[in-house]
Amino acid sequence: MENLDDLQKEILGKINSADNLKELDDVRVNIMGKKGRLTEMMKGLGALPLEEKIALGKSLNVVKNEIEKAIEKQKQVLEEKALNEKLSGETVDVTLPVRPEVQGRIHPVSKIYEEVAAIFGQMGFEVAEGPDIEDQFHNFNALNMPANHPARQMQDTFYLNNDPSKPFDMDTAYVIRTQTSGIQIRTMEKQQPPIRIIAPGRTYRSDYDATHTPMFHQVEGLVIDKNITMAHLKGCLYDFVKAFFEIDDLPVRYRPSYFPFTEPSAEMDIGCLKTKTELKVGAGTDWLEILGCGMVHPNVLRAGGINPDEYQGFAFGLGIDRLAMLKYGIPDLRTFFESDVRWLKHYGFTPLDISSMTGGLSNNGGLAR
Ligand code: DAH
Numbered sequence: 001m002e003n004l005d006d007l008q009k010e011i012l013g014k015i016n017s018a019d020n021l022k023e024l025d026d027v028r029v030n031i032m033g034k035k036g037r038l039t040e041m042m043k044g045l046g047a048l049p050l051e052e053k054i055a056l057g058k059s060l061n062v063v064k065n066e067i068e069k070a071i072e073k074q075k076q077v078l079e080e081k082a083l084n085e086k087l088s089g090e091t092v093d094v095t096l097p098v099r100p101e102v103q104g105r106i107h108p109v110s111k112i113y114e115e116v117a118a119i120f121g122q123m124g125f126e127v128a129e130g131p132d133i134e135d136q137f138h139n140f141n142a143l144n145m146p147a148n149h150p151a152r153q154m155q156d157t158f159y160l161n162n163d164p165s166k167p168f169d170m171d172t173a174y175v176i177r178t179q180t181s182g183i184q185i186r187t188m189e190k191q192q193p194p195i196r197i198i199a200p201g202r203t204y205r206s207d208y209d210a211t212h213t214p215m216f217h218q219v220e221g222l223v224i225d226k227n228i229t230m231a232h233l234k235g236c237l238y239d240f241v242k243a244f245f246e247i248d249d250l251p252v253r254y255r256p257s258y259f260p261f262t263e264p265s266a267e268m269d270i271g272c273l274k275t276k277t278e279l280k281v282g283a284g285t286d287w288l289e290i291l292g293c294g295m296v297h298p299n300v301l302r303a304g305g306i307n308p309d310e311y312q313g314f315a316f317g318l319g320i321d322r323l324a325m326l327k328y329g330i331p332d333l334r335t336f337f338e339s340d341v342r343w344l345k346h347y348g349f350t351p352l353d354i355s356s357m358t359g360g361l362s363n364n365g366g367l368a369r
Pocket of ligand 1: 178179180181220221259262291292293294315316317318
């Protein structure tokens with residue numbers, strides 16, 4: 001039998017001089033593991049006469065407790081040491097200047113979102129949000145597009161089975177939203193007029209070529225209040241496009257159109273000049289469609305819980321990717337989503353170019369890029 005005092009001294013010494021957690025654990029296993037020295041001594045107790053067994057058992061327990069305490073204490077010391085070493089290895093000097101070659105870029109789509117929010121923000125609009133995975137009520141039905149409505153086919157919809165334990169059911173399936181218009185309904189459900197929101201978001205349709213990608217970006221707009229007329233719509237959107245394209249005398253026109261959720265509906269065109277090689281926004285002989293809009297259909301107000309006899313409103317929908325292509329002269333939409341660093345470096349924006357109406361919207365002279 002080993003001398004217990006010597007054993008305790010020896011082990012405590014080893015524990016306190018352990019330099020890392022692995023070493024400490026080796027000491028623990030060596031003394032208290034399955035075949036550890038203390039464990040073996042405990043096993044040996046069974047063969048002793050009762051009195052000796054009790055006396056030695058007590059002493060062994062005292063030693064064991066001491067050792068356990070010492071291990072726990074040293075463990076904390078070593079853990080703290082390991083953490084401090086890790087932290088000091090990961091120190092970042094935040095006072096270092098940014099190296100331009102590693103500085104990230106703001107994607108043109110994000111930049112356009114910021115610009116649109118800056119313009120509408122100054123007109124008193126708030127930013128609203130809705131889910132990418134949407135139910136058919138919000139994406140279609142409440143927007144005056146019931147199940148058999150032909151416009152539902154117009155928007156090649158991605159359906160999702162909302163209950164994998166059952167076979168796919170077209171009636172209850174969710175969709176990944178085909179438009180941000182559902183956020184109109186979600187906003188009305190939460191809030192009574194006056195409402196003045198824009199809602200940026202990703203939208204999805206089964207489509208893919210140089211000007212269509214299965215995921216794209218929209219901004220929805222909604223204004224509801226008493227005595228809102230088409231004149232408000234026209235004035236608001238005219239101010240928007242002038243500010244957005246940074247052209248004061250930008251020609252615009254509204255053409256009658258059809259959307260199920262607005263009546264009357266219109267599309268807004270801006271003046272431009274198309275040559276063989278260039279498309280120049282501003283005065284010219286051509287027109288370019290840039291958004292859809294209209295007076296909110298009474299059925300939509302009703303679906304959102306708002307009384308159409310008391311309130312009216314207008315709505316609009318913008319395709320953000322197209323705006324980015326137009327404003328920043330980017331020819332192929334598909335390149336937006338390729339994450340090519342060279343592309344981002346060329347078309348992206350530095351994070352410090354913050355869009356504001358007073359400080360400058362695009363910070364680069366608008367179309368002069
Ligand atoms: N949701 C339409 C689309 O995706 C765009 C749109 C048109 C939205 C007219 C509107 C609107 O709010 O009034 O094609």
